[in-house]
Amino acid sequence: MTQGVSSFRRVATPHERVLKKLSQRQDLPPRVRHMLTGLLGLATGSQAQSLLTALDEFEKELFEHASKAHTNEQCNRFFDSLREVKRVRADAAPRFLLAIEDGLARFDERRRLDHTEPSRAATHAHAELSLVETTELEDSLALQEVATKCEVRQALMLHELGHRFGVLAGQRAFEGDSVPLGPAQLMAAVRHATTGMDIPIEHRVLLYRTYERAVVNQIGTFYAALNAFLVEHRILRHLRIYVPLPQRSGSAGQADGAAPPIIDRAAGVATPTQATHAQPSVQNRSQAGAERAAAVDTGAAPAAATAPDARPVSSGSTASIGLRDSELFGTLRELLASRRHDPLARAPQKERSRGYVPSADALQSVLAKLQSKAVIPAGDTTGHSTTQLKEDLLDQLRQFAPPGQKPQLDSEDADTIDLVGMLFDQIAQSAPAKGNTQSMLTQLRVPLLRVALSDKGFFSQRSHPARELLNAITETGIHWIDDSESEPDPALLHKLHTLVERLNHEFNGDLSLIEHMLGDLSQHMHKLARTAAVAERRLVDASKGREKLALARETAGNAIAARIAAAHPKRLLRTLLERAWTDVLALTLMSQGEKSEAYRKQLAVADQLIAAGNNVRASDEPPAAALRREVEKGLSQVGYHKDEIHTVVKRLLTPETASEDNPASQTSIALRIKSKPPLTGSADDERPVHAATLRRAALQLTDAEEKMLESLKHVPFGTWFEFAINQQGQRVRRKLSWFSPLTGHCLFVNQRGERARECTLEQLARDIVRDQANILKPEQESMVDRAWKAIVTSLRQLTGRSADASPLPA
Numbered sequence: 001m002t003q004g005v006s007s008f009r010r011v012a013t014p015h016e017r018v019l020k021k022l023s024q025r026q027d028l029p030p031r032v033r034h035m036l037t038g039l040l041g042l043a044t045g046s047q048a049q050s051l052l053t054a055l056d057e058f059e060k061e062l063f064e065h066a067s068k069a070h071t072n073e074q075c076n077r078f079f080d081s082l083r084e085v086k087r088v089r090a091d092a093a094p095r096f097l098l099a100i101e102d103g104l105a106r107f108d109e110r111r112r113l114d115h116t117e118p119s120r121a122a123t124h125a126h127a128e129l130s131l132v133e134t135t136e137l138e139d140s141l142a143l144q145e146v147a148t149k150c151e152v153r154q155a156l157m158l159h160e161l162g163h164r165f166g167v168l169a170g171q172r173a174f175e176g177d178s179v180p181l182g183p184a185q186l187m188a189a190v191r192h193a194t195t196g197m198d199i200p201i202e203h204r205v206l207l208y209r210t211y212e213r214a215v216v217n218q219i220g221t222f223y224a225a226l227n228a229f230l231v232e233h234r235i236l237r238h239l240r241i242y243v244p245l246p247q248r249s250g251s252a253g254q255a256d257g258a259a260p261p262i263i264d265r266a267a268g269v270a271t272p273t274q275a276t277h278a279q280p281s282v283q284n285r286s287q288a289g290a291e292r293a294a295a296v297d298t299g300a301a302p303a304a305a306t307a308p309d310a311r312p313v314s315s316g317s318t319a320s321i322g323l324r325d326s327e328l329f330g331t332l333r334e335l336l337a338s339r340r341h342d343p344l345a346r347a348p349q350k351e352r353s354r355g356y357v358p359s360a361d362a363l364q365s366v367l368a369k370l371q372s373k374a375v376i377p378a379g380d381t382t383g384h385s386t387t388q389l390k391e392d393l394l395d396q397l398r399q400f401a402p403p404g405q406k407p408q409l410d411s412e413d414a415d416t417i418d419l420v421g422m423l424f425d426q427i428a429q430s431a432p433a434k435g436n437t438q439s440m441l442t443q444l445r446v447p448l449l450r451v452a453l454s455d456k457g458f459f460s461q462r463s464h465p466a467r468e469l470l471n472a473i474t475e476t477g478i479h480w481i482d483d484s485e486s487e488p489d490p491a492l493l494h495k496l497h498t499l500v501e502r503l504n505h506e507f508n509g510d511l512s513l514i515e516h517m518l519g520d521l522s523q524h525m526h527k528l529a530r531t532a533a534v535a536e537r538r539l540v541d542a543s544k545g546r547e548k549l550a551l552a553r554e555t556a557g558n559a560i561a562a563r564i565a566a567a568h569p570k571r572l573l574r575t576l577l578e579r580a581w582t583d584v585l586a587l588t589l590m591s592q593g594e595k596s597e598a599y600r601k602q603l604a605v606a607d608q609l610i611a612a613g614n615n616v617r618a619s620d621e622p623p624a625a626a627l628r629r630e631v632e633k634g635l636s637q638v639g640y641h642k643d644e645i646h647t648v649v650k651r652l653l654t655p656e657t658a659s660e661d662n663p664a665s666q667t668s669i670a671l672r673i674k675s676k677p678p679l680t681g682s683a684d685d686e687r688p689v690h691a692a693t694l695r696r697a698a699l700q701l702t703d704a705e706e707k708m709l710e711s712l713k714h715v716p717f718g719t720w721f722e723f724a725i726n727q728q729g730q731r732v733r734r735k736l737s738w739f740s741p742l743t744g745h746c747l748f749v750n751q752r753g754e755r756a757r758e759c760t761l762e763q764l765a766r767d768i769v770r771d772q773a774n775i776l777k778p779e780q781e782s783m784v785d786r787a788w789k790a791i792v793t794s795l796r797q798l799t800g801r802s803a804d805a806s807p808l809p810a
Contacts, residue, residue, distance in 0.1 A: 038233075040104055046222055051190065054214040071717060081199040142209075143184075143188065147182075160236075161182070164235045164239070194207065335792070355407065362397065366397055426791055432730075440497070450509060476496060535753035556583075564578070580634075580673055585606075721764075723757065744760040
């Protein structure tokens with residue numbers, strides 16, 4: 001427990017203290033204060049506008065979520081938050097800048113406390129440990145997550161800023177989480193700027209995510225400008241960052257024993273260092289391997305100093321990521337080698353058999369040829385396994401091999417191919433055995449393998465474009481295309497096939513093509529999602545309308561049935577009341593309610609008709625004339641023509657035609673009234689509540705089914721269910737769009753918003769208890785992320801490591 005608390009990095013927020021201005025720091029040297037003022041000017045010019053841009057995006061997000069809400073309560077919550085944003089946005093930018101200035105004004109206070117007065121620092125840290133509200137904890141964790149992501153992405157530039165701020169403060173270099181104007185302080189400033197917003201915690205977390213997408217992901221230019229400003233003012237102008245490069249055998253770039261270079265950020269070139277620093281000792285290498293394993297199990301990024309085999313990096317924002325990705329990939333290789341019990345898999349390539357090991361360029365060239373030929377018909381995935389791919393690759397590499405040497409893959413490349421193959425095999429288990437998704441996955445295997453061979457971030461970065469494209473195509477194929485109960489959308493199917501074919505024919509290693517394709521697919525799917533939402537809303541409204549009409553007709557029918565039972569009217573009048581006049585009452589109930597004057601008046605008309613049938617008045621008397629007008633008006637509302645109305649009224653209310661001397665005529669009129677369908681469209685829907693009561697009594701649910709039924713009554717609309725459709729265990733996903741708490745009628749739609757299944761809550765409860773259906777929990781991870789987690793867990797179990805350890809951090 002102590003370890004968990006001490007490892008939690010609390011982000012201090014400016015709203016917890018009185019803000020300080022730079023003008024109050026008269027103790028600083030004039031040159032330092034001048035540079036801090038210049039840095040504040042840079043932040044004012046870019047970050048204030050960026051915050052307003054993020055708020056604009058946040059408003060759009062809230063409005064979009066409100067339009068998709070399934071309940072009025074959810075919709076109102078989003079609109080309340082939207083009003084809160086509009087209320088405080090005028091003060092957001094000034095408060096944001098005040099918090100930024102406070103961070104610059106206090107840039108050396110915490111460091112001074114830690115350095116000169118350790119006892120006070122320890123006391124202060126101990127005093128901070130206290131119980132906090134759940135919402136405050138979620139808020140802090142969300143801020144910390146966004147800040148940590150940015151620190152990883154901008155690690156090298158923040159490292160430079162930390163050194164330069166250390167010079168300004170006269171102290172050691174600042175860590176990434178305490179760099180003034182760093183991600184942690186920016187996120188704390190965002191929190192201070194939005195403190196006045198009275199919005200739920202989930203909406204506040206959404207705000208931080210929106211700020212991350214709109215600002216943090218493009219913040220590298222801001223930190224580059226800060227570094228450039230300090231360089232112009234002669235603060236560590238020739239700062240040089242040590243970045244180790246790989247020692248890959250067979251490459252022509254660096255000879256064995258050569259030293260890793262130092263990246264000179266000012267000059268933009270790499271220079272060699274002493275060879276004595278190039279090769280770590282055996283003990284250090286062992287320690288590095290242990291730290292890599294610990295990093296994977298704990299979810300922490302290993303230090304750069306423990307990465308002797310890191311890949312080369314060329315920019316500040318990718319250097320730290322490249323080192324971390326290499327460490328995580330190295331641990332995956334160790335797990336893979338342990339599973340195969342292959343000690344040579346971890347040995348240097350030169351210790352293995354002397355064969356031709358192709359260069360990275362030769363490998364990419366051969367894969368490009370195989371990639372262009374990857375056209376797989378739908379449902380045909382035979383002969384396209386990882387083993388077959390390796391054989392085809394080695395066969396093509398013979399053209400590059402010197403005479404007498406057999407081509408063989410570098411151990412790292414072979415492990416990469418195996419891991420990518422395991423990923424695709426794991427994902428393919430979720431797709432239908434014979435479908436379009438399987439063939440598309442097969443065609444994606446080679447181009448994404450090329451990405452993984454050149455960029456090990458594919459294995460660890462959730463936001464990697466290639467991973468996102470793989471996930472988008474897979475989930476779209478499974479949920480939108482390969483639905484066994486509906487035909488695929490031809491336009492969407494053509495779109496996916498076009499993207500996959502274009503990737504195979506045009507991809508040459510440039511991730512910008514993948515990013516462009518991902519954006520194109522995302523835009524197309526956004527349009528389809530909006531269309532599906534509209535179609536689903538129409539179905540729900542239609543179902544609600546039908547039930548409302550059926551319930552109104554049942555209420556009206558009960559009122560008419562009570563009057564008929566008491567008066568026993570003649571056949572023609574009884575048929576008119578049970579059919580036509582019940583529809584008239586139902587329409588009035590729907591529009592004006594049961595307590596309205598119009599409804600009571602129409603019930604009085606029914607009473608007058610019964611009385612007139614028993615004691616016919618003269619047609620010229622005022623009550624009969626008024627009754628005639630009300631009957632004619634009511635029948636016209638439910639679709640009777642004038643001739644039909646005249647015939648019915650004449651037969652009911654005219655004395656000379658009301659006698660029973662012509663029973664055949666009365667019977668024909670009654671049959672004509674009965675032949676007209678009720679407003680509900682079906683006689684089965686005339687008494688839905690009564691029918692639901694009878695159905696529940698007939699089903700005789702067990703205790704487990706009754707308990708499940710009560711639980712289902714609280715399931716929110718929009719919950720996804722999975723239904724078994726055959727004895728082979730094949731299942732389909734369906735979304736619960738709406739159900740009636742009165743009748744138990746359920747409406748399910750597919751991914752496209754089309755009606756896919758209708759049942760009752762009782763039948764659904766029985767299906768769940770009998771494992772014919774189940775509720776799908778909302779997925780917090782993408783399909784690719786879940787596949788990686790399953791692979792890592794499997795490797796750990798096979799190698800004897802803890803299966804409960806956290807998966808690869810991403």
